Amino acid sequence: MTEVPSRDTQLDRIEASITQVLDRLTRMEERQNNHAGQIEGQAAQIAELSARMREVELNHAVAATMSSQQGKTLLGRWAIVGATMLVLLGAAGSFVGNVLIQHFRGWS
Incomplete structure (x- = not known):
């Protein structure tokens, strides 16, 4: 005759399986919390780096604008210097021309 397994033994095995499943679920939940x-x-x-990048981009844009404006200002200044030099050279040329004309008229 074969023995019929005891009902308590089956319940113990089921309870052990459920305990294992619950332990695994608990570990999974702990890992999920850790990952979260x-x-x-x-x-x-990422939020901090994003704020830093925004600040750097803003500083770069301001620096580029200031550099462009300073470049335009410098070009304007050099244009003024160039124009002044042309006027001075014209005046000096005119003076030298008048002196030469006066000098050569005296020889005639």
Whole structure:
């Protein structure tokens, strides 16, 4: 005759299986919580880096605009210097021309 397994033994095995499943679920939940914390930390780092990049981009844009304006200002100044030099050279040429004309008229 074969023995009929005891009902308590089956229940014990089922309970042990359920305990294993619950332990695994608990570990999975702990890992999920750990990952969630890591993701939150990374999200905070990304937000901080994003703010830094915005600040750097803004500073770069301001520097580029200032550089462009300074370049235009310098070009304007050199244009003024050039025009002044042309006027002075014209005046000096006119003076030298008048002196030469006066000198050569005296020889005639």
